[in-house]
Amino acid sequence: MCGCTLACHKHQGGEELKKKRKNKGIISQQMSLQRNRLVLLAVMSTALGVAIVSQAALLAEVVQRIFVEKSSFTSVAMLLGILLSVMALRTALSYANGKVGLQMAATAKTNMRAAVLQNLIHASMSSTLHGQTGGKVSVALDAVDEADSYFSQYMPRMLEAAIIPILILIITFIEHPNSGWIMLFTAPFIPLFMILVGLRTKNKSEEKYEQLAEFSGTFLDSLQGLVSLKIFGRAHHQKRVIERSSLGYRDATMDILKIAFTNTFMLESIVMLSIGVIALELAIQLLVFKSMSFHTAFLVLLLVPEFYTLLKNTGTAFHSGRTSMGAIRRVEKLLVETDDDRNTQTEGELGAHPSSNQALKELSQEYETSHENLLPLPPTIELDHVRFQYRSDSFELQTKKISITPGEHIAIVGQSGSGKTTLLHLIAGLLKPASGKVLINGNSVTTHDESAWFEYVSYITQHPYIFAGTFADNIAIGTRRDVSREEIEQAAVDAGLAAVVAQFEQGFDTFVGEGGRGLSGGEKQRLALARAFLKRSAIILFDEPTVGLDLQTERVLQRSIATLAKTATMITVAHRLYTIQQADNILFMQQGVLVDSGSHAELLERLPQYAEMVDLQRKGGFA
Ligand SMILES: Nc1ncnc2c1ncn2[C@@H]1O[C@H](COP(=O)(O)OP(=O)(O)OP(=O)(O)O)[C@@H](O)[C@H]1O
Numbered sequence: 001m002c003g004c005t006l007a008c009h010k011h012q013g014g015e016e017l018k019k020k021r022k023n024k025g026i027i028s029q030q031m032s033l034q035r036n037r038l039v040l041l042a043v044m045s046t047a048l049g050v051a052i053v054s055q056a057a058l059l060a061e062v063v064q065r066i067f068v069e070k071s072s073f074t075s076v077a078m079l080l081g082i083l084l085s086v087m088a089l090r091t092a093l094s095y096a097n098g099k100v101g102l103q104m105a106a107t108a109k110t111n112m113r114a115a116v117l118q119n120l121i122h123a124s125m126s127s128t129l130h131g132q133t134g135g136k137v138s139v140a141l142d143a144v145d146e147a148d149s150y151f152s153q154y155m156p157r158m159l160e161a162a163i164i165p166i167l168i169l170i171i172t173f174i175e176h177p178n179s180g181w182i183m184l185f186t187a188p189f190i191p192l193f194m195i196l197v198g199l200r201t202k203n204k205s206e207e208k209y210e211q212l213a214e215f216s217g218t219f220l221d222s223l224q225g226l227v228s229l230k231i232f233g234r235a236h237h238q239k240r241v242i243e244r245s246s247l248g249y250r251d252a253t254m255d256i257l258k259i260a261f262t263n264t265f266m267l268e269s270i271v272m273l274s275i276g277v278i279a280l281e282l283a284i285q286l287l288v289f290k291s292m293s294f295h296t297a298f299l300v301l302l303l304v305p306e307f308y309t310l311l312k313n314t315g316t317a318f319h320s321g322r323t324s325m326g327a328i329r330r331v332e333k334l335l336v337e338t339d340d341d342r343n344t345q346t347e348g349e350l351g352a353h354p355s356s357n358q359a360l361k362e363l364s365q366e367y368e369t370s371h372e373n374l375l376p377l378p379p380t381i382e383l384d385h386v387r388f389q390y391r392s393d394s395f396e397l398q399t400k401k402i403s404i405t406p407g408e409h410i411a412i413v414g415q416s417g418s419g420k421t422t423l424l425h426l427i428a429g430l431l432k433p434a435s436g437k438v439l440i441n442g443n444s445v446t447t448h449d450e451s452a453w454f455e456y457v458s459y460i461t462q463h464p465y466i467f468a469g470t471f472a473d474n475i476a477i478g479t480r481r482d483v484s485r486e487e488i489e490q491a492a493v494d495a496g497l498a499a500v501v502a503q504f505e506q507g508f509d510t511f512v513g514e515g516g517r518g519l520s521g522g523e524k525q526r527l528a529l530a531r532a533f534l535k536r537s538a539i540i541l542f543d544e545p546t547v548g549l550d551l552q553t554e555r556v557l558q559r560s561i562a563t564l565a566k567t568a569t570m571i572t573v574a575h576r577l578y579t580i581q582q583a584d585n586i587l588f589m590q591q592g593v594l595v596d597s598g599s600h601a602e603l604l605e606r607l608p609q610y611a612e613m614v615d616l617q618r619k620g621g622f623a
Contacts, residue, residue: 026328026335030108030151037104041159044097049164051090052306053171058083060299068294097156105151109144112331116140119338138216139334143209146327154321161314168307172300176292178285179278179300183307186274190267190308194315197263201256201319205326208252213330215245260319267315271308278304378406378538378569379441379456381427383594386436388426397422399436399594402587406538409565409582411574413613414589420573421543423589427571428541429453455480458537458564462545463521464528466513471501471527474512478531487534494563495529496556521545522553529560540564542572544579577617586610 031038062079065071120136165187173180222229222238229235279301286297381404388397397419404410412420425431426438437444440453458478466474475488475497488508492498500523504510512519512527519527525545532540542561558578564570574580580600587597588610596607603610 026108026112026147026332027150027325030104030111033111034104034107037100038155038159041097041100041156042163044093044100045156045160045163046167048090048093048097048160049167051086051093052164053167053303055083055086055090056299056302056306057171058086059302060295063298064295097160098152101152101156104155105148108151109148112144112147113140115335116144116331119335123338135213135217136334137220138209138213139330142212142216143327143330146209147324147331149317149320150324150328153317154324157314157317158321161310165307165310168303168310172303172307175296176282176285176300178281179304182274182278182281183304186270186277187307187311189270190311190315191318193266193270194263194318197259197266197319199322201259201322203326204252204256204259205323206329207326208249208256209326209330211245211249211252215242215249218242218245256323263315263319267312271312274308275304378567380405380439381539381569382437382439382442383427384437384439386426386433386438388422388431388433390422395419395422395592397426397592397594399423402594402597404569404571404585406569407567408569408584410569410571410585410587411580411583412571412587412589413574413580413610415613418589419592420589422592423587423594424541424543424571424573428457428459456537457539457541458532458535458568459541460525460528460532460543462525462543464524464531466519466524466527468511468513470506470509470511471497472508474527475508475530475534478534483534488530491530491533494533495526495560497523497526497530500526522557525557526553526560529557529564532564533560536567538568540568540570542570544572544575577614580614 058079062076062083065076065079066073116139120140169180169183169187172183218241222242226235229238282292282297282301285292286294383399383402385401386397386399389395395417412423414420422431426433429438467477471492472485472488475491476483478491485508489498492501492508501507501510522545540561561570572579572583574583574586580586583600585597586600586603588595588603588607590609595609596603598606600614604614
């Protein structure tokens with residue numbers, strides 16, 4: 001037994017994939033993952049080449065016998081039968097080639113989407129907030145979809161191009177070297193031309209994806225902020241922004257299409273010209289110089305279009321492959337960005353505290369056992385000279401050494417923007433300190449042990465996220481255990497949500513969240529509380545609402561919070577004097593610095609800024 005939890009194994013797998021991705025790009029990674037399919041494609045392409053040459057040879061033989069040698073139909077019946085079977089085999093092989101290509105594309109897309117999702121899920125809070133949501137959605141959906149043609153068309157066609165034309169060329173050289181030389185001389189123009197065009201398309205395609213991501217981002221931002229835009233009369237301005245960004249996307253797409261059309265025209269011209277030259281040469285040899293047989297001339301004439309069609313298809317596939325590569329690069333960029341972010345999050349901490357994995361595992365086991373019978377035991381939390389910055393030139397948070405004993409009720413207070421929520425996020429392990437440590441029972445919390453640590457924590461934010469689903473689903477996400485309907489209903493009762501749910505005909509099966517019924521701020525917080533009751537965490541983080549709730553809701557929330565806090569360490573970003581006065585320890589924040597901590601009475605006595613804040617709150621009627 002390695003003593004590793006399921007989450008830990010999953011993590012190791014993810015790390016391996018991450019390492020692989022670091023060394024190779026998505027394409028080579030997929031190629032090595034799908035090596036069997038590539039081998040199958042190569043075998044089928046060779047078989048297809050043999051079928052194409054055989055079909056031409058058989059057809060030339062049949063025509064020679066019927067029209068030149070005037071043989072009877074019965075004497076060629078068998079040849080015709082074989083010809084039909086070869087044609088059927090060729091069709092089947094082409095179909096199978098396409099099918100394997102599609103399977104490769106489907107697997108590659110599934111893997112890419114899983115990797116994008118995995119990275120986005122594990123990205124730190126700060127990187128999640130960075131960039132536009134719509135842009136990320138566009139990478140995860142559109143860019144991954146666009147990668148399809150690289151695997152479904154480009155790869156199979158390239159393999160065919162590497163095998164079949166060479167086979168045809170060998171046969172042509174054996175049959176009639178002059179035609180072989182013409183083919184050999186004209187053929188390189190097609191890939192050469194395609195490479196030149198493809199390189200231009202690649203840049204254009206990358207540009208197109210940047211435009212699409214910008215367009216999606218702007219569009220989603222505008223949708224989400226529609227109410228604010230209308231109220232501030234900015235809807236028209238935003239309309240123009242969307243228009244500009246959609247026109248940018250249109251132009252980038254049109255540029256690619258322009259290149260594609262020119263490319264097709266040039267390709268057709270080269271192909272037609274080459275076939276024409278060979279046909280003319282064959283006619284002169286056959287009719288003027290009479291230096292070759294009809295069978296040979298006809299066979300070469302049948303093989304030549306096959307040769308150029310294959311090269312032409314390769315050219316088209318090359319073009320779509322290059323377009324796809326632009327999309328793949330975007331996915332790679334997102335993966336690298338989020339990978340780097342995960343690296344910076346975890347490095348250092350692990351090396352400094354090799355025992356932290358073990359300690360959290362013990363905590364987790366303790367939690368699992370205790371969950372069956374008792375409530376989980378709150379750990380000791382210590383902040384040891386923590387320093388944090390969102391960005392190098394921005395707000396900086398600093399703390400001294402501070403210890404939160406199990407079951408303590410902590411209030412974090414300070415002016416707006418003083419760093420209260422940031423401190424809460426640092427304690428929760430949602431943000432990683434630049435220096436200093438957040439210690440849980442003496443060990444650092446690292447993102448490596450996220451799942452074990454988060455088992456311990458409930459976080460009731462001011463604006464809890466309500467997922468699209470029923471009340472019951474939304475409460476049940478509070479825990480990873482299988483919970484009964486009774487437990488969900490009890491949690492709702494404890495959180496004061498039951499009365500709200502009872503108003504609806506479908507009760508706990510009422511749809512809420514996106515596409516369902518909307519909830520008020522107070523109702524959302526009660527739902528978040530119900531999740532916390534179900535989870536029965538050892539640490540409750542609570543971002544107290546700044547806006548005034550009605551007295552009834554306020555009382556319900558206060559009562560529920562007090563019940564929850566009985567068995568847990570409670571850390572509240574406090575805005576109410578009542579909460580502050582009840583706290584065992586108050587952390588006073590000022591411009592990012594944890595200035596002082598102590599009881600209400602202590603701080604009143606020794607910290608004038610605190611006394612001033614309390615005075616202001618009293619006057620504001622918050623008490
Ligand atoms: N994601 C972020 N990126 C950059 N800066 C941020 C980010 N989140 C917050 N900040 C900045 O950090 C500072 C502290 O913010 P924080 O939300 O912790 O304050 P707060 O005391 O909780 O404020 P409030 O009481 O108004 O909620 C602010 O100056 C804010 O602008």
